Amino acid sequence: MARRLARYHSIALLLIGWEVLARSGLVNPRLFPSLPSIGDELVQLFTTGIIWPHLAATLFRVIGGFAGATVAGVAIGFLMARFAIIGRTVEPFFSASYPVPRIAIYPIFILAFGLGHLSKVALVFLECLYPIAITTFYGTRAIDPVYVWAAENMGASRRQVLLRVVAPALAPYVFNGLRVALPIALAIAVITEMIGATEGIGYLVAYAAASLARAQVFAGVLVIAIVGFILDAGISGLRDRLVFWERPAASIGWN
Amino acid sequence: MGHVAISLYRSMAGLILGAGAGVLLGLMSGVSRRVAGFFDPIISLSNPVPKVAILPVLIVWFGISDTSKIVLIAITTFFPAYLSALAGVRQVQTPWVWAARSMGARPAQVFRKVVFPAALPQILGGLRVALALAFILMFASEAVGTAHRAGLGFLVIVAEAGGRWDLMLSAITVIGILGFTADRLLLVASRSVLRGRETSRG
Numbered sequence: 440m441a442r443r444l445a446r447y448h449s450i451a452l453l454l455i456g457w458e459v460l461a462r463s464g465l466v467n468p469r470l471f472p473s474l475p476s477i478g479d480e481l482v483q484l485f486t487t488g489i490i491w492p493h494l495a496a497t498l499f500r501v502i503g504g505f506a507g508a509t510v511a512g513v514a515i516g517f518l519m520a521r522f523a524i525i526g527r528t529v530e531p532f533f534s535a536s537y538p539v540p541r542i543a544i545y546p547i548f549i550l551a552f553g554l555g556h557l558s559k560v561a562l563v564f565l566e567c568l569y570p571i572a573i574t575t576f577y578g579t580r581a582i583d584p585v586y587v588w589a590a591e592n593m594g595a596s597r598r599q600v601l602l603r604v605v606a607p608a609l610a611p612y613v614f615n616g617l618r619v620a621l622p623i624a625l626a627i628a629v630i631t632e633m634i635g636a637t638e639g640i641g642y643l644v645a646y647a648a649a650s651l652a653r654a655q656v657f658a659g660v661l662v663i664a665i666v667g668f669i670l671d672a673g674i675s676g677l678r679d680r681l682v683f684w685e686r687p688a689a690s691i692g693w694n
Numbered sequence: 695m696g697h698v699a700i701s702l703y704r705s706m707a708g709l710i711l712g713a714g715a716g717v718l719l720g721l722m723s724g725v726s727r728r729v730a731g732f733f734d735p736i737i738s739l740s741n742p743v744p745k746v747a748i749l750p751v752l753i754v755w756f757g758i759s760d761t762s763k764i765v766l767i768a769i770t771t772f773f774p775a776y777l778s779a780l781a782g783v784r785q786v787q788t789p790w791v792w793a794a795r796s797m798g799a800r801p802a803q804v805f806r807k808v809v810f811p812a813a814l815p816q817i818l819g820g821l822r823v824a825l826a827l828a829f830i831l832m833f834a835s836e837a838v839g840t841a842h843r844a845g846l847g848f849l850v851i852v853a854e855a856g857g858r859w860d861l862m863l864s865a866i867t868v869i870g871i872l873g874f875t876a877d878r879l880l881l882v883a884s885r886s887v888l889r890g891r892e893t894s895r896g
Binding site for chain 1: 751
């Protein structure tokens with residue numbers, strides 16, 4: 440126990456450093472609120488119920504866009520690898536648009552879909568599509584055809600090959616993509632809400648910053664951090680249950 | 695042209711500070727257990743959190759100035775740079791280090807001649823992610839609020855609000871071209887640095 444706690448000494452040091460600085464009088468306490476006052480504000484966000492509609496809106500956008508991208512990304516990645524003609528048609532489009540900062544087309548989405556959910560869900564969908572489609576593509580290509588032949592030799596139907604051979608072989612790759620994509624989904628939802636929205640946690644913190652409600656800004660940021668952490672823990676937990684036979688690969692995404 | 699220059703200044707300054715610090719600390723974490731023990735908990739706790747969330751905090755601290763944008767880009771690009779440098783050092787095969795040591799190489803030489811070159815492909819991969827991030831955060835931070843009324847993200851938002859869709863679309867196109875060109879330049883540079891090695895194309 441003591442050793443486990445000792446592993447986190449750096450985080451304790453960071454928190455203590457923050458608190459000392461906040462109380463030292465060297466910095467303006469409005470700009471640098473103490474931890475208890477941020478905690479107070481965090482509790483207030485929940486007890487007054489201000490946070491709930493914003494939290495619900497953000498989660499809806501994250502999960503909606505992410506779920507859509509999972510279905511479409513797996514399908515696109517699989518078809519690209521399975522049928523050469525589709526691969527040749529779609530691949531140049533993917534590799535050319537991959538390094539383009541797609542967030543910049545968000546204003547077009549606002550014009551097309553409005554300030555509500557749809558413009559955010561669409562951008563979350565688009566951003567999540569890339570990692571999921573690409574990992575599925577490589578995963579499909581990495582399936583050893585010997586396994587498929589063996590199954591067919593033993594009389595497996597197409598459906599059985601797909602469900603019993605292809606799906607389990609693909610799952611670890613797909614989960615790598617999902618693990619990269621989910622934090623991106625939250626980041627995109629928050630960014631788009633800061634730029635143009637009427638609800639959502641990103642909107643809440645940007646609004647609080649503009650109206651100089653500083654402690655609320657810090658509390659809101661903390662809520663986003665907690666949501667990000669829970670989402671990541673959730674997808675990792677799901678992965679460990681479903682594809683328990685493969686060790687997770689180190690993934691370096693962005694968010 | 696002023697918009698392009700100021701946007702490039704913000705994104706590249708943030709990228710150099712953040713990714714530079716990330717590579718440096720990642721390498722240090724890779725070779726030293728103590729450094730890794732200090733940074734690992736902080737990084738693993740903050741990595742799944744969207745770093746853009748602290749933009750309002752930075753705006754509270756630094757206003758909507760260049761500083762808040764550069765700091766945001768630096769913090770965000772730090773992560774892929776740190777993680778890829780650390781992973782790069784961790785996958786260096788220990789026999790190579792032993793071989794160099796037994797041939798009389800000093801620790802500094804081992805680092806320069808064995809560890810760093812072996813980690814380089816991964817570091818460059820992390821830099822590619824960081825570069826893409828720098829442009830994304832450039833747009834996001836400029837769109838949320840910009841001092842001096844300059845920057846491509848600012849231009850897009852103002853053009854949209856003013857109904858100048860032609861201007862908005864051309865500014866978006868310029869951002870796309872910048873992101874694409876920067877990525878291709880980095881790829882070309884990586885290939886020439888890694889010439890003659892087995893590398894996977896990304």
